[in-house]
Amino acid sequence: METKQIKIIIVDDHPVVLQGFEYMLQDIPDIQFAGKFADAASTLGYLRHNAVDVVLLDINLPDKNGIDACIEIKQINPDIRVIAISNINEYSIIQRMLNSGACGYLLKNASADEVISSIGKAMSGGVTLSKGIQDILNDHDSGDLPVVTRREKEVLALLANGLSSVEIGEKIFISPLTVESHRRNLLQKFKVTNVAALVHKATEMKYI
Amino acid sequence: METKQIKIIIVDDHPVVLQGFEYMLQDIPDIQFAGKFADAASTLGYLRHNAVDVVLLDINLPDKNGIDACIEIKQINPDIRVIAISNINEYSIIQRMLNSGACGYLLKNASADEVISSIGKAMSGGVTLSKGIQDILNDHDSGDLPVVTRREKEVLALLANGLSSVEIGEKIFISPLTVESHRRNLLQKFKVTNVAALVHKATEMKYI
């Protein structure tokens, strides 16, 4: 009797990387390579109509960041195991990726063995991090990651587009005073003193 | 008699990509593969002490954007031919990369033939663009690219860090009034109405 194959797709905007992973995985008996995608939109479209076990998900996508993409994938089907792949070894990104439901974080220079074992662990409910990632996480107390609410995020994006508090208020039908509250909370959460720095920091941390 | 080999280095923060290019080029007789680098700092350090003919340069580097890196490479030695490699097919980036002295722009999914022919053309003084890139350039009038001066760029970076006009003035020893002039010029050049939008747009366009 044979066990069911693990259906897997890969999402990355680098064709080289897609090729590399496909080549790496195509001969593994337990793994069924089900597709390659270069952006979030096509991936989500596919996932809405096709069953998949594991998604290898890059953090840098052209149309959306990997964190939001991960959240949306989990909304479509919480059982899908998402493994983040990236070169970024910045604490804030890794941490938030895991908070968003990813069950692993691989660097792109991971070996084939490492990738395959991650997939195995992911299927059995475990979590895998690339070598070194664990160290990065340990070096930080988890107190310094801004947690922004839905509304705050909305305001943040509009601020980045140059709208004033009044304009934002008009746009999303709330009082400008409320906008200023959100704005003040954002400044506090990101520990900055004006919107310019807020936008910069939030962009770097991929909140926008 | 044999012609002199072309010395070439590759700069990219993706190990997979580095490997791919090395593999692709290692057996070409006219090409001497001289090194792989993952960031701008180590590349510039190497170039200051070693002669190189061609640099394949990624636009996304961890410590600096490819545009600035290219400018600095050309300062070290204007004879070095820089070929940009990237997935980004955004007009502003391509155009500015070429303005900065790059003599080619390849997408990362370029074929081996395409890469090798680009290197050849680069050595003979020509310019190569990947398929499709030329079309992108033609679709734009070259009027909409902000040209920022050195001082403006300096101010821009400090603005992004959250400094006020007064603070910036103190920091770079000019009157706050002058800072506001630069700031106003930046707002005009980027066609935005406040600093938040300026920082956002400038970051997207890799001016920061």
Added chain:
DNA sequence: ATAGATATCCCCGAAAACAATGATTTTTCT
């Protein structure tokens, strides 16, 4: 149903940003 988080709205005063011009001095390039 009740606590805790989130979203909403309010007031005030100081500080900063923005808008519209204009002018002078340096640099830079041809």
Added chain:
DNA sequence: AGAAAAATCATTGTTTTCGGGGATATCTAT
């Protein structure tokens, strides 16, 4: 050397932000 571009400083006035408070709602999950 001369023109063009960049950098500098200035005036005046209006709008917006920011920081310090606080007060209700509304949602959410146990």
